[in-house]
Every structure is written in structure tokens, then in C-alpha cells.
Amino acid sequence: MEVQAGELLSKINYPSDLRKLDSNRLEEVCNELRQYIIDVVSVNGGHFAANLGVVELTVALHYVLNTPYDQLVWDVGHQAYGHKILTGRRDVFHTNRIYKGISGFPKRSESEYDTFGVGHSSTSISAALGMAVASQYKGETDRQHVAVIGDGSMTAGMAFEALNHAGIENSNLLVILNDNCMSIDPNVGALKEYLTDISTSKGYNRFRDDVSSVLMKISELGPNAHEIVKKIEKSIKGTILKKSNLFESLKFRYFGPIDGHDINHLVKVLEDLKHIPGPKLLHCVTVKGKGYALAEKDQTKWHAPGLFDKITGEIKKSYSDKPQAPKYQDVFGHTLVELAKMNDKIMGVTPAMPSGCSLNIMMKAMPNRAFDVGIAEQHAVTFSAGLASQGLIPFCNIYSSFMQRAFDQVVHDAAIQKLPVVFCLDRAGIAGADGPTHHGAYDIAFFRCIPNMIVSAPMNEEELRNLMYTAQLKNHGGPFSIRYPRGKGVMVDWQRPFAEIEVGQGRKICDGEDIAILTLGHIGNEAVKACQELNADGYHPAHFDMRFAKPLDQNMLLSIFAKYDQIITIEDGCIQGGFGSAILEFAADNQYKGQIKRLGMPDDVIEHGEQQELWEECGYDKVSIINAVKALVVARPVKSLVG
Missing domain, CATH: 3.40.50.970 (Thiamin diphosphate (ThDP)-binding fold, Pyr/PP domains)
Incomplete structure (x- = not known):
């Protein structure tokens, strides 16, 4: 469903259009962008609260930076909707996360503004540093490289590995720490407490407001002023915070914390930082879900709420009179x-x-x-x-x-x-x-x-x-x-007494004479439905739920090999080296002479879409199973009746 953008936003197709505006109109752009995200996500679904929290930061970055020449890397990508809307994808944003539509994450093949594909956390600093070193090597000293990373992603070791390396490279790298005390759930650990100490320190914030302007004036005094500023700044920060600044100990210039929702101040700070060489870290304090009261109040629930009424905040669910299986x-x-x-x-x-x-x-x-x-x-x-x-x-x-x-x-x-x-x-x-x-x-x-x-x-x-x-x-x-998969199972009456399962033991779901279907996991329910329709059409497959890819049920497999000259394996996973490969290996070791067809995810990158859509695309949904059985049963050689 398409949604109309606001009057100002509708005229911004690319960041070059944004940069034509006077800075006093940026707050209006932010308001329209935030409302557009609310309008689209409420009717189409997607990640919500994280995107609302970085609206001002997104606008400021594309206003100040010369993207895509200047390279911007978003960590994880949950928060990149505003970025996508401002970089040529506003008119297709309604297809976000929909089968054959645009990706919910930055993706290099989708846009030159998506400088690095993301989805897992804590990769942005490493990627941006690699880009910065490459630019330095090529002599592109004017090129900016920015990694936007959340405080949640900072808890991963990879982020610290990248910071540790970046501190010794004299590369043009800016790390923006988007500090909202959240990942999907509230952040945990000592780093969270450390960042909270910084962002709530009255002494430090007084220092930031009263002294930074003086240091900027000192920096204009001569060629040696830059080193003087660094020494003074480091000394004062250490004194006021009464502890070493973590990021400065890694040889980053630390700036902040600043209000990540003050668009005018963000623009001013980013403009200043463009002219400071070496690795820098800007600490922005933001509110996940900013501008939508319910999302601000319950940030975990509104991380990706599904469809909802933007006025009442009611999250829409598909109701049924019948009891539903649990997730x-x-x-x-x-x-x-x-x-x-x-x-x-x-x-x-x-x-x-x-x-x-x-x-x-x-x-x-x-x-x-x-x-x-x-x-x-x-x-x-x-x-x-x-x-x-x-x-x-x-x-x-x-x-x-x-x-x-x-x-x-x-x-x-x-x-x-x-x-x-x-x-x-x-x-x-x-x-x-x-x-x-x-x-x-x-x-x-x-x-x-x-x-x-x-x-x-x-x-x-x-x-x-x-x-x-x-x-x-x-x-x-x-x-x-x-x-086990995402989403619901198949049993309403699921809280039954526990029973031990012998490790490596499968079970027969239904008997049949034509062909053996071997499944692993939840996808076996597609085979159950397929067998029911095949039986109605006069085909008689047997179905076995193997339950274990390792160890395999060797006794069951040997009995299957003895009875069936055709086998289909089905798995919701990669076909290369997976469950079907395990069956092939065991068959080869035991001189099985029959035919084995494997159904599963092909040796390719599978894009986004609903599970059922992608099962069909990969060829192991109910219809694909039916077609595979019919093709093999019809094509198999007729056994001789003589001898």
C-alpha cells in the first residue's frame, strides 16, 4: 500500500535535493520523514522504533556529507529506513521487506548509497575502517567515512577489535555512537553503565557546553594549536569524569554526548568534525521510538510490532475462533x-x-x-x-x-x-x-x-x-x-507429559509402497499435507520423520534402502552438506543402488519474503513435494515380472 509523503519530503528524491534546502527547514524535513515512516510501517510492517530514533541523525548526515562519495555505513540496518527514503527509494518504500520488493536492510546491489550490506550487528566500524584505509591508499584524502553503531552493538567483541585497530590508523573515520540504552531488548552489562555515567554526568556536560567553544578558538591560533587542544581536552575530560575515557584510551577523539534529536546542533557538530583528521567518535544520545509515544514507552514491543493503527496504537492481529498453535x-x-x-x-x-x-x-x-x-x-x-x-x-x-x-x-x-x-x-x-x-x-x-x-x-x-x-x-x-523455525507450530494441545527420545531414532509418519520421503524438522508438516493429497490422487508415498541429522537412524535407513528404490529428502536448510547430503553419504557407504532426490535451499542467496513464498521458490513446499513425487514415480523403471 502506497502512502503519500509530505510536501517537502516529496520533493527530496536524493540527498542532493536535501542539501539545496536552507538549514532552518531541516526540522520540517525531520517531522515529515518521521511521519512518513509511521504511515508506511503501520500499514506494511517492518522495524519501527529504531528508525524513529535516528531521524534527525539521518537527515543531518545526508545534509552534511557528500554521499555517496562520502561513505556511510549503518550497523545492523534496523534503523536505515530514513536513509533509504532519502536516497532514491521513497516511491518504492511501500515494498520494503515484501517478496520481490526492496530489502529491509542496506544492500549494496540495491543502491550506491548502501555502501556495505548489513544485517548482523557490530560490523560497521570494521567495514568503514576498511573503506577509510582504502581511500587513504588511493589518495582520496577528502573522503569521509562514517559508521553509525548503537550502544547495543558496541557490546560485541568485533566492535572493540575494530576500535582497537582504528586507533592506530590515521584514517578519516568517524564513529557515531547512537546511544539509546536499547538493542531489541534493554542493554545489559558494564558498558551500558559506563555510557550512562557519561551521558548523565553534570560536570562533563558543563565542560562540553562551556569549554568546547574556547578550544575551538584556540585551534585557530596557529599550526601547533591542534596538538595543544588535544592535550588540554584530554586532561579536562579525565579530570571531570574522574576516570579514563574508554574511547580516548583507544586513541579516538571523543566528542559528546550530544542530543541526537537536535538537528541544528547535529549539523553544526558534523560540519566541524569533517575538518578534524584521524579517528573520531561522536556520542549521540537518542530515544528509540522518538516521536511516537507508545514506542517511546515500550521500545521492545515496538521494535517491529507488525501492522498497527497509527492513531490508537492497536497492533493488528489475525484473529480466529479456533485455538491457535503457539510459536x-x-x-x-x-x-x-x-x-x-x-x-x-x-x-x-x-x-x-x-x-x-x-x-x-x-x-x-x-x-x-x-x-x-x-x-x-x-x-x-x-x-x-x-x-x-x-x-x-x-x-x-x-x-x-x-x-x-x-x-x-x-x-x-x-x-x-x-x-x-x-x-x-x-x-x-x-x-x-x-x-x-x-x-x-x-x-x-x-x-x-x-x-x-x-x-x-x-x-x-x-x-x-x-x-x-x-x-x-x-x-x-x-x-x-x-x-526450530520462526513462527507457529502445528499443535494446539502441546503441553503433554515429557517422554525421552532415543538419540538418533526417527519415526514413521505413514506407510506407503511407491517412494520414501525423509524429512527433518518442521518442514515435515508440508510433507504430511503433500502425502494426504498424493494418496487422494492414487500415489502411496511413505513418510519418515528422521528427527536427527546426526547421528542418523541407521537401522531405519537400511530398512528403507531395502524396500524403496527411490527416496526424497526434504530440509529447510542448505542442500549443500545438509541433511540430504548426510543421507547420500550413508547410502554411498552402504551401496544403495536406488535414486535419491534432495529438496532444500539451493546453493544461492535466498532473498526476503514470507516463509511460504520462499519454500515455494526453493522447491520444497507442499506443491513442490507433490510434483517431485509424481515425477519420480512416473519416471521410475518398471520392475521385471519374470524370475
């Missing part, structure tokens, strides 16, 4: 609390996603046994391994695509040491509108190659509960992974 994440959250009440060794760990994975349920019920460690996946894994080394049973919940960031820790700190960490991988498979940076495509492939690792996937809520129950019953000789 897998909520099954995880409630089940973990049940198990923790039964087993006092169970702990919960997540890297900054307590509401996204529903660990917040345990954090509320058992706050001393559940940990949000910030955006720090590597730390989350090794912290969990440390807990396990002392006899505890950590359930470490990390989104599948985020687990990619901690592969080494899984291998080195958990698997090699045979520590019983339970990895619960939310958002496994097609993640939907967040697109390729968030699809959980690779976890089956990269986990099943790790020694001592169990790789499992439930087909429904009951199986998720039972796999979680099984994982904590005893030490299985190493880590135990359980992957």
Missing part, C-alpha cells in the same frame, strides 16, 4: 522453565535476544539462572561451556544465523571438550522478511561436521519439548543442538 520460541521458553523446576542444574543463556527467543520467561521466573550476555555470541557459547564444565546444564539459545558468528567456540570450547551445552537454534531455515542475513540456512551443514555434536530438529511442539527433555537427562558425550 516455537514460546514452547521453548515455557518448557525450559518446566525443566528448570525439575532439574536445578539447568541454566539459560542468550546473546541479547531474551524476548526474541522467549528466554525472558525464565529470566522473570528464575532471574539468577538465566543470562542475557549482550550481543556477544562467541562469549555466550564459551560462557555456556564454562557453566557446563562445572556440572551445570546450560541451554544456550542463539538464532541459527547468529550462531554462524560463534562456530569456533562451538568446536573449540564445547565439542572438543565434550561439554554438554544444549544449543537451541531459533529461526532455523527460512526466516522470512529479514532475508538472507537472517535465514538459518547453514546450521545443519556446519554442525553435523563437528565431532561429538548431536544435530536434531523437531517436527512439532511435542517433539521440541521431548528433545529438550532428552538433552538434559544425561551427558550425551558433547553438545546437543535442537533447531
Whole structure:
């Protein structure tokens, strides 16, 4: 649904149009841009509060910088809607996150203004530094390089690695710290408290207001003034704050904190910073959800609320008279609390996603046994391994695509040491509108190659509960992974008594004579629907829910090989090295002579869209399964009736 932009915004197609305006009109631009984001997101969905919080900063950056020549990198990209609207995509912004529409994140192939593709946190400083060093090498000394990073993203080790490197490079780099005390959930940890100390220090803010203007005048006195200013500034900051400034200890010039919603002051400061060489950090204090009262009040709820009435704030839901199946994440959250009440060794760990994975349920019920460690996946894994080394049973919940960031820790700190960490991988498979940076495509492939690792996937809520129950019953000789998708399951009556599942044991869903369908995880429900329609059409496939990609159910597979000369494997993950590949390898090792067809995510980048749309595109939705079965059954050779 298209929404009309305001009178001034409708005339801004690119930042060059914005720069033609007198600075006294920028506040009006901000008001129209904020309202346009509210109008579009309310009817089309998307990330909301983060974008409202950086409206003034976005306008100021494109007003002061000569983008795209000057390079602007947004960390994560949740907050880049205003950037997209101002850089040639206003008229297609209504397609944001919709299948075949524009991406919800900055994307290099989409626009020259999107200098670096993002989606995961804490990459912006590294990328912008690489760009700055490249520009310096090419002699482009006038080129500006800006990384906009939130205080939540600053908790990741990668951000500090980049700061540490940038401090010794004399590159033209500006890091803007967008400090709103939030990622998706409220920020945690010592860094949050440190930034709060700075931003609320009355002494420091008096220093900023009263002394900075004097220093600027000193800088005009001569060629040696720059070094004098740096020494005076460093001395006064250290005295007033009564502690070393973290960023200045990394050899950054630190400026701020300033009000990130004062557009006129932002413009003035950014203009000044353009002329200061070397690595700089500007600390902006903003309010996530700024300008929409409900979003300011409950920033987690309004991070990505879905469709809503912009006047009343009512979030629209698809109501049904029938009871609805729960989200897998909520099954995880409630089940973990049940198990923790039964087993006092169970702990919960997540890297900054307590509401996204529903660990917040345990954090509320058992706050001393559940940990949000910030955006720090590597730390989350090794912290969990440390807990396990002392006899505890950590359930470490990390989104599948985020687990990619901690592969080494899984291998080195958990698997090699045979520590019983339970990895619960939310958002496994097609993640939907967040697109390729968030699809959980690779976890089956990269986990099943790790020694001592169990790789499992439930087909429904009951199986998720039972796999979680099984994982904590005893030490299985190493880590135990359980992957499940974003969204709802299929069972309304899901809170059933726990039952142990034998590790490596699959189950038969339905019998048949024509062909064997082997599935792993929730996507097996598409096969169930396909088998029902195939039976009605006179085809008789058998369906097996394997439950484990590692170890495989060898006895079941050998009996399948003996009975069926054609097999289809189905997985909501990459086809290269995944579940189907595991079946092929086992078949080759056991001299299976039949045909095996694999359905799954192809060896390509899968763009954004609804799960059902992308299952269809990748060829493993219900219709694709039906077509694959019919094609194989019709094409198979007729067995001889003689002998």
C-alpha cells in the first residue's frame, strides 16, 4: 500500500535535493520523514522504533556529507529506513521487506548509497575502517567515512577489535555512537553503565557546553594549536569524569554526548568534525521510538510490532475462533522453565535476544539462572561451556544465523571438550522478511561436521519439548543442538507429559509402497499435507520423520534402502552438506543402488519474503513435494515380472 509523503519530503528524491534546502527547514524535513515512516510501517510492517530514533541523525548526515562519495555505513540496518527514503527509494518504500520488493536492510546491489550490506550487528566500524584505509591508499584524502553503531552493538567483541585497530590508523573515520540504552531488548552489562555515567554526568556536560567553544578558538591560533587542544581536552575530560575515557584510551577523539534529536546542533557538530583528521567518535544520545509515544514507552514491543493503527496504537492481529498453535520460541521458553523446576542444574543463556527467543520467561521466573550476555555470541557459547564444565546444564539459545558468528567456540570450547551445552537454534531455515542475513540456512551443514555434536530438529511442539527433555537427562558425550523455525507450530494441545527420545531414532509418519520421503524438522508438516493429497490422487508415498541429522537412524535407513528404490529428502536448510547430503553419504557407504532426490535451499542467496513464498521458490513446499513425487514415480523403471 502506497502512502503519500509530505510536501517537502516529496520533493527530496536524493540527498542532493536535501542539501539545496536552507538549514532552518531541516526540522520540517525531520517531522515529515518521521511521519512518513509511521504511515508506511503501520500499514506494511517492518522495524519501527529504531528508525524513529535516528531521524534527525539521518537527515543531518545526508545534509552534511557528500554521499555517496562520502561513505556511510549503518550497523545492523534496523534503523536505515530514513536513509533509504532519502536516497532514491521513497516511491518504492511501500515494498520494503515484501517478496520481490526492496530489502529491509542496506544492500549494496540495491543502491550506491548502501555502501556495505548489513544485517548482523557490530560490523560497521570494521567495514568503514576498511573503506577509510582504502581511500587513504588511493589518495582520496577528502573522503569521509562514517559508521553509525548503537550502544547495543558496541557490546560485541568485533566492535572493540575494530576500535582497537582504528586507533592506530590515521584514517578519516568517524564513529557515531547512537546511544539509546536499547538493542531489541534493554542493554545489559558494564558498558551500558559506563555510557550512562557519561551521558548523565553534570560536570562533563558543563565542560562540553562551556569549554568546547574556547578550544575551538584556540585551534585557530596557529599550526601547533591542534596538538595543544588535544592535550588540554584530554586532561579536562579525565579530570571531570574522574576516570579514563574508554574511547580516548583507544586513541579516538571523543566528542559528546550530544542530543541526537537536535538537528541544528547535529549539523553544526558534523560540519566541524569533517575538518578534524584521524579517528573520531561522536556520542549521540537518542530515544528509540522518538516521536511516537507508545514506542517511546515500550521500545521492545515496538521494535517491529507488525501492522498497527497509527492513531490508537492497536497492533493488528489475525484473529480466529479456533485455538491457535503457539510459536516455537514460546514452547521453548515455557518448557525450559518446566525443566528448570525439575532439574536445578539447568541454566539459560542468550546473546541479547531474551524476548526474541522467549528466554525472558525464565529470566522473570528464575532471574539468577538465566543470562542475557549482550550481543556477544562467541562469549555466550564459551560462557555456556564454562557453566557446563562445572556440572551445570546450560541451554544456550542463539538464532541459527547468529550462531554462524560463534562456530569456533562451538568446536573449540564445547565439542572438543565434550561439554554438554544444549544449543537451541531459533529461526532455523527460512526466516522470512529479514532475508538472507537472517535465514538459518547453514546450521545443519556446519554442525553435523563437528565431532561429538548431536544435530536434531523437531517436527512439532511435542517433539521440541521431548528433545529438550532428552538433552538434559544425561551427558550425551558433547553438545546437543535442537533447531526450530520462526513462527507457529502445528499443535494446539502441546503441553503433554515429557517422554525421552532415543538419540538418533526417527519415526514413521505413514506407510506407503511407491517412494520414501525423509524429512527433518518442521518442514515435515508440508510433507504430511503433500502425502494426504498424493494418496487422494492414487500415489502411496511413505513418510519418515528422521528427527536427527546426526547421528542418523541407521537401522531405519537400511530398512528403507531395502524396500524403496527411490527416496526424497526434504530440509529447510542448505542442500549443500545438509541433511540430504548426510543421507547420500550413508547410502554411498552402504551401496544403495536406488535414486535419491534432495529438496532444500539451493546453493544461492535466498532473498526476503514470507516463509511460504520462499519454500515455494526453493522447491520444497507442499506443491513442490507433490510434483517431485509424481515425477519420480512416473519416471521410475518398471520392475521385471519374470524370475
